[in-house]
Amino acid sequence: MTKPTIKDVAKIANVSISTVSRVMNAPESVIESKRSKVLDAIEKLKYKPNALARGLIYKKTNTLAVVIPDIRNPYYADIIRGMEDASKKLGYNLIICNTDRDKKRLFSYLNNFYERQVDGILYTSDPVFPDYYNEIKRLRIPVMLVSTHSMEYELPSVKIDDEQAAFDAVKFLIDSGHRKIGMIGFDLSDSIAGQTRYHGFIRALRENDLDECKENIVYVNGWSYETPDAAAQMLAKCPDVTAIFTASDELAIGLLCYLDERGISVPDQISVIGFDNIRLSRITIPKLTTVSQPTYEIGYRSVEKLDAIIEEKEDPVLREYLPHEIVVRASTRRL
Amino acid sequence: MTKPTIKDVAKIANVSISTVSRVMNAPESVIESKRSKVLDAIEKLKYKPNALARGLIYKKTNTLAVVIPDIRNPYYADIIRGMEDASKKLGYNLIICNTDRDKKRLFSYLNNFYERQVDGILYTSDPVFPDYYNEIKRLRIPVMLVSTHSMEYELPSVKIDDEQAAFDAVKFLIDSGHRKIGMIGFDLSDSIAGQTRYHGFIRALRENDLDECKENIVYVNGWSYETPDAAAQMLAKCPDVTAIFTASDELAIGLLCYLDERGISVPDQISVIGFDNIRLSRITIPKLTTVSQPTYEIGYRSVEKLDAIIEEKEDPVLREYLPHEIVVRASTRRL
DNA sequence: TACCCTCATGTTAACGCTTACATAAATAGC
DNA sequence: GCTATTTATGTAAGCGTTAACATGAGGGTA
Known part of the structure; x- marks a missing residue:
């Protein structure tokens, strides 16, 4: 028995x-x-x-914990797949935790990781606030930042260069002849997806003498794509935009839906470019032009790096950037 | 240190x-x-x-393992959230594993669960094949089937009544005046999402003297929504359909995309009803009419039941069915 | 004062495994 | 043929907990 x-x-x-x-x-x-x-x-x-008995002796459980802010966001699916494959290769197991961006949940999970002796933590997408950092330090568990990073703290990270990616997206619109460009972005309190993409947008405008567009921004503070309000504000603020850059595909899809309801044709009247290249962006109507993040690779690489740290293998690059790419589909057009 | x-x-x-x-x-x-x-x-x-030392003594790790066939499918996001909340309430931790429907991966995970002394396994969505069952039995770990069930084996499960739900979806189309109805479904080798929904479709036709439609079926064997082929076949097979029932929202979204490309208007020319009510179905163009599964509750309930089994609390209902619901949006119309 | 109980606490043996150390057998060297 | 070295295996300690049991101080009763 x-x-x-x-x-x-x-x-x-x-x-x-x-x-x-x-x-x-x-x-x-x-x-x-x-x-x-x-x-x-x-x-x-x-x-x-019995892995428990073994772990007791080795003081290693071969377990990594993944913290995800919003599992409903499809962006994370491929990151997780990359992490899984790398974990398999390196002999780790993954514990995946969804915080729904709730600090209490996060802290409860962190505590749990400590008790369960996980070997490392993959902290995904969210900014690192001082109290988070303190808690992490206290635990003395190696942490890898995934799709996020920290300039204040010396924490290793893997992500794309968000500022440059946003710049490239807006530059693409400009190169296509657009001069009236708007942006739907995340709140600037979000130092990762908010500030960086905002700065990329602004820089692209400045370098192309389009400073008059720099007020054409609407911010959202949720992460859900159920935000037609933002789209409405955008159009109210700047009725003659010919192209809109959104800080995520989910925002872009919400925008597509709103424009369709208003009878505004994409890309004939307005071009839309998203950000992330989630699987779904291939089958929106019209198919979405977007910035492709190497999500699978980000996940994969982050586990490799974390393993290197745990095993004290070599000194990896502290802040690592993976290449992004513009994927041109049908939601943008040349003017 | x-x-x-x-x-x-x-x-x-x-x-x-x-x-x-x-x-x-x-x-x-x-x-x-x-x-x-x-x-x-x-x-x-x-x-x-130290949770390892404790687990050694108690012979309980307060850990449940979740097996998911395809983490990219948004259907699972809310199931996981439900599971997480119930786990939190009952003091469990979740290990989430994605198999990508690869048998080798599944078996490797099962092995791992055994070594790590997980208290229970939540096996999601996939049919239970004989060799899976044998392996599970061998492990002697309590298993709960989530969004799937087994008639051959005595395994507890939580899901909706798929046959009835498909019936209701098709009945809804019929009640809306449609007489030329098609279906894009999963391969019949899939005893859960394939066979049951097929039977619901057929029963609805039969009970409404629409037997002539029962050949209007196209099967897909993948689970991705990148299957415009199926849509093309559907239209070739039966050019005068006025309504199509798809076995998943992802299939429906793929269909929407295909019809849009062909210049076929939804719902004016063809009504589309999906299945699952994933978050995204709210913002497709047009917004999708679909069968809503109580995904969060399925996840939540499955953990409660599994806990009851582990703790030998009471004898829960072996095969439990949760209610579904038709959500009417803009992709269907009355004839 | 002797006796029994209760209650708080310490001692120690598990849990299932790895590993340093001890031991005995086999091999080699001369 | 005797010691020195290697090799295979067993014994036991220890990883960080819990819990059964032992101990001993204090209180109540006769």
Whole structure:
């Protein structure tokens, strides 16, 4: 009824438990005749070592914890897939936790990670506030920032260059002949997706003598794509825009929906460019032009880096940037 | 440098380790003066008990493992949220694993769950094949089927009544005056989302003397929404359909995209009804009429049930069905 | 004062595993 | 053929907890 232990195997194979242990951890050190007896016993009992007992000794659980702010956001799906594949390769297991951006939940999870002796934490997308940082330091668990970074603190990170990516998106619109450009962005209190993309937008305008557009911004403070309000404000503020850059695909999709309802044609009357290249952006109406983030690679790379830190392998680059790319589809046109 | 243990606390508080343990597990049993000394020491060292050591003794890890076939499918996001909330309430932690429908990955995860002594497994959406069942039985870990069930095996499950839900969806089209109805469904090898919804479709036709429509079915064997082929086949097979029922919202969205490209207006020329009510279905163009599954509740309830089984609380209903609902939006119209 | 109970606390053996150390057998060197 | 070295295996300590049991101080009763 109860799970077989190393003792049961030892008894059946007629050896001591340390021999069984050796068969599993250093097979060459035990003589062939006994080894095969042990292997037979293991097979017969379908024995598998207890990871808790092992973890107690090794002081390593081969477990990484992933913190995600909003699991409903499709952006994270491929990040997780990348993390999973890298974890598999390196022998880790993933605990995925969704905080819904609730600080209490985050702290409760962090505590839990500590108790469960996770080897590392993958902290995704959210800014690192001072109290978060303090808590993380206190735990003494290696942390990797994924799709976010921190300039104040010395924390390793993997992400794209958001400022440059936003710049490139807006530059693409400008190069397509647009002169009346608007932006729907995240609140500037968000130092990652908010500030950086705003700065990219502004820089692209400035470098192209389009400073008059720099007031054409509407901010949203939620992350959901159910924000037609923002779209309405955008049009009220600046009725003659010919192109809108949104700080996420979800925002872009919400915008597409709103414009369709208003009978405004995309891209004939207004071009729309999104950000993230979520899977869905391929089948919106019209198909969305967007900035592609290498999400899978971000996830994959972040686990590799975290492993390097845990294993103290080499000194990885502290803040690592992966390349982005503009994916041109049907929601933008040349003027 | 290293994490404080119960011994460190005992030393500082000048008591034995068992007193410290008692302070944590049965505080009333230790005299106030010592208790507060212990509490102070715990606070000072920021001591947290090691969950591995605890798990070894209790033979319980308070961990549940979730197996998901395709994390990119937005359908799972709310199921996971429901599971998380219920887990939090009941004191469990969740390990979420994505199999990408790869049997090898699934088995590797199952093995891992066994080694890590998880208390229960939440197996989501996929059919239970005989070899899966054998493996699960072998592990002797309680399993809950989520959004899937098994008629052959005695496994507890939580889901909606898929046959009835499909029936209701098609009935809704019929009641709206449609007589030429098609379906894009999953392969019948899929006993959950495939067969059941097919049967619901057929029953609705039969009960309304629409047997002539029962050939208007196209099957897809992938789960991605990048399947415009299916839509093309549908139209080739039956050019005069006025309404199409799809077995998932993702399929419906793919269909919407295809019809838009072909210049076919929804719902003017063709009505479309989906299945699942994913978050996104609110902002498609046009907004999607669909069958709403109580995804959050399915996740929540499945954890409650699994906990009841683990704790041998009461005998829960083996196969539990939660109510579905038709959500009428703009992709369907009355004829 | 002797006796029994209660209650708080300490001691110690588990839980399932790894590993340093001890031991015994086999091999090598001379 | 005897010691020195290697090799295979067993014994036992320890990882950080909990809990059964032991101990001993204090209080109540006769």
